Amino acid sequence: MRLGSGGRVLLGERRVGDPPLPTELEDALREWAAFAVTVSGAGGPAERDMLQRRGRQLAARLADALGRTVTYTDPVSGRVEAVPAPTTGPIPRQPDDVEPTPWATGLTVSAFTAVVVAIGDVALSRAFAEAFGLLWVPANILVALGLAPSLHLLRRTPFWRWPALGAAAGLAAAWVVLLLGQLG
Numbered sequence: 001m002r003l004g005s006g007g008r009v010l011l012g013e014r015r016v017g018d019p020p021l022p023t024e025l026e027d028a029l030r031e032w033a034a035f036a037v038t039v040s041g042a043g044g045p046a047e048r049d050m051l052q053r054r055g056r057q058l059a060a061r062l063a064d065a066l067g068r069t070v071t072y073t074d075p076v077s078g079r080v081e082a083v084p085a086p087t088t089g090p091i092p093r094q095p096d097d098v099e100p101t102p103w104a105t106g107l108t109v110s111a112f113t114a115v116v117v118a119i120g121d122v123a124l125s126r127a128f129a130e131a132f133g134l135l136w137v138p139a140n141i142l143v144a145l146g147l148a149p150s151l152h153l154l155r156r157t158p159f160w161r162w163p164a165l166g167a168a169a170g171l172a173a174a175w176v177v178l179l180l181g182q183l184g
Contacts, residue, residue: 018066025061032058036075048076059083106162113166114173121174126181140178144171 032054039047052074059072063085073080121140129136147167154164 015068018068021062021065025058025065028061029058040075052076056083060086109162110166110169113163114170117167117170118173118177121171122177125174125178136178140175144175147171 032051035054036051039051043051055072055074059070060083063070063083067085069082069084071080072083121143125136125140128139151164151168154160157164
């Protein structure tokens with residue numbers, strides 16, 4: 001890969017079996033060539049450094065797209081360097097559970113959260129019931145439906161699954177207490 005006359009990027013020899021270049025890479029190479037023409041005419045050290053770095057990045061992307069080593073000619077210094085294709089192999093997979101599940105600590109956090117949420121929900125619902133009567137029911141349903149998506153998303157997050165479990169249990173317990181309170 002080198003800069004040719006007229007601001008064109010010369011990719012060198014195309015080999016049989018080379019895949020077509022992605023349109024995005026071709027566009028990036030054209031933009032780099034236009035920038036190189038501008039910088040070579042009246043560019044400062046910062047622009048030349050940026051031109052060299054971007055050229056090496058594009059050469060690495062080109063090597064990756066072609067799956068082989070490409071040569072890159074630096075338009076500033078004229079130095080030629082080989083840019084190897086990155087090694088491809090299977091992506092190493094990390095095990096799902098690296099550490100054991102902390103059941104004792106997690107259930108303690110869940111129980112504490114359940115108590116706090118249940119007491120808070122019962123207190124707010126009773127205050128709402130004294131002021132507005134049975135409107136506490138739809139208000140409490142809205143609270144539960146509003147929290148449901150967040151609790152559902154947190155169920156697989158390592159620490160936050162415990163408070164989410166506790167909040168869900170606390171809301172369920174609050175409903176039981178509130179409904180039993182309506183009977184008696």
